[in-house]
Amino acid sequence: MSVDLCPPLAQWPYLYGKPGITATIRSIPEHFIVDEQLNFEPSGSGEHLLLQIEKRGQNTQYVARQLARLTGLRMRDISYAGLKDRHALTRQWFCFKWPIKQELAWQDWHIDDSRILQVVRHHRKLRLGALRANHFQLTLTDISEPDALLERLQLIRAGVPNYYGEQRFGRAGANLSLADSLFAGLRIADRQTRGLALSASRSYLFNQVLSARIRQGVFNQVLDGDILQLDGSGSIFRVENADSTLQQRLHDGDVHPTAPLVGLAGATVSQQAEQLEQQALAPYQKWCLGLIDYRLQGARRSIRLIPRQLTATVTGNSVTLTFALAAGCFATSVLRELASYRDGSRSLTELE
Missing domain, CATH: 3.30.2350.20 (TruD, catalytic domain)
Known part of the structure; x- marks a missing residue:
C-alpha cells in the first residue's frame, strides 16, 4: 500500500470548493478559545x-x-x-x-x-x-474578503465534512508513518505511542471513505444499505432502501450518513453503500487487517458536522466566530471550508 504521508488535510476534497478567501488563525492563543461542556x-x-x-x-x-x-x-x-x-x-x-x-x-x-x-x-x-460538546470562540485575522467570508458562512450552517483534523495525524503525518511501520511488524512497547498510531490510521481511513462520498456526489444523499446516525445521538440504524422520507430527514439535519471506524465487528453497510466503502478502502487492506489484529472495536461516525449556535462578529478585516461542536469533532474542519487559512502557531512549534 502506498499512503501519501504529507500533511493529510490538504489532500481531501472540499464540499463547497476550495475557498479563495485567505485568513490567519491562532495569531495569539486568545484567538482560539475552547470551553469543555461535560455530559x-x-x-x-x-x-x-x-x-x-x-x-x-x-x-x-x-x-x-x-x-x-x-x-x-x-x-x-x-x-x-x-x-x-x-x-x-x-x-x-x-x-x-x-x-x-x-x-x-x-x-x-x-x-x-x-x-x-x-x-x-x-x-x-x-x-x-465524557463530553457533551466543545464551545469555540475563534478569531480569524488578516481576512482578504470579510464580506465573502460571511456569504460562505451561510453554506457552512448546512454542515461540513466531519474530517478528522491534522492534529490527529501528527506533524507532517508522523503518526501515519508510525502506523505504517506498526502494521509492517514494528513493535511499539509504549502503549500511548501505539495508541496514537492506531487512532491516526483509523482516522485516515475514515477520511478516505468520507472523501469518496464527496467525490462521487453522495455526501448529502442516503444510499441503499447506508447506516445513518440520529442527530445529537450515538444511535445508528441501517437503511435497506433509501426513500424520499429519509432523504428529507437528512436535509433537515435529523439524520446523518456515517463512515466506518475500522475494527472488529461493529455495524456494517450493504448494497450501494458497501460498494462505495469497499472501493475506498481497497488500497488499505493491510491497515484494515492490522486494526482488526489489534482488536480495536469497529464503530460508525457521522460524516457530516453541523456547527451549532453559529454566530459571527466583524471587526475590520477580522471575524470572531462562536459555535459548538459535538465531542470528538474538529474546529479546523469547519474553518477549512470557510477560508484558506494560515495557522499562526505553526511558526512557534508543531501542533499538539
Missing part, C-alpha cells in the same frame, strides 16, 4: 475531585503532569475528558481520587500559564470522552 453535572460529593482549569499555550498532558507532581499521585491517576490544543486558551476538566477528609491546598498551587477556575467533588472518575 453530566458534578454530584458535589464523592471521593473524586473535578478541577476546571484554564490553560494558555500549554498542552493537556503538561497540566496532568503538574497535577501529579502537586498531589504526589501517578500520572495515570490523573484523568481528563479530552485533549485540547496547545496553541489556544482552553478551559477543560481534570480529575483524580482524593480522600474526603484529607485537605488539599489547591489554592496555593502554581501551574505555569494555567489557573484553577473551580474544584468540585464527584462520585466517579472522569472518563475520556
